[in-house]
Amino acid sequence: MLFQTKQRITEGRPIEDLRIVRLPEVLRLVGVSKSTWYRGIKLDYYPEKVGRSIRSVGWYEFEIRMVLENPLTDDELKILMAA
Numbered sequence: 001m002l003f004q005t006k007q008r009i010t011e012g013r014p015i016e017d018l019r020i021v022r023l024p025e026v027l028r029l030v031g032v033s034k035s036t037w038y039r040g041i042k043l044d045y046y047p048e049k050v051g052r053s054i055r056s057v058g059w060y061e062f063e064i065r066m067v068l069e070n071p072l073t074d075d076e077l078k079i080l081m082a083a
Contacts, residue, residue, distance in 0.1 A: 013062060020050060020058035030067055039083050045072060 021029075027037060030046075040046035047063040072080065 017060065017062035017065075019061040021061050021064050022056075022058045026059055026064055029064060036080065040080055043080060043083060045076060045080060 023034070023037075027034060030037065032040070037046060041048060046067060047059055049057040049059060051057055
């Protein structure tokens with residue numbers, strides 16, 4: 001699944017969907033390494049980060065849920081691991 005969220009649609013979402021999940025929790029939930037996660041973002045397999053402040057980033061919970069509900073195909077995994 002290519003993750004094309006350059007224009008996020010957050011309007012109308014329940015407030016719990018807009019919770020920001022920090023990187024350690026994202027990695028634990030998705031089950032990938034930090035380098036694989038950022039490689040996946042570069043390839044549009046995973047969502048872009050949300051800036052909380054200059055030194056703090058995270059991801060919307062609803063986007064992480066989308067990643068978990070739509071796992072990568074075998075072909076996408078091969079591309080991700082080869083990149």
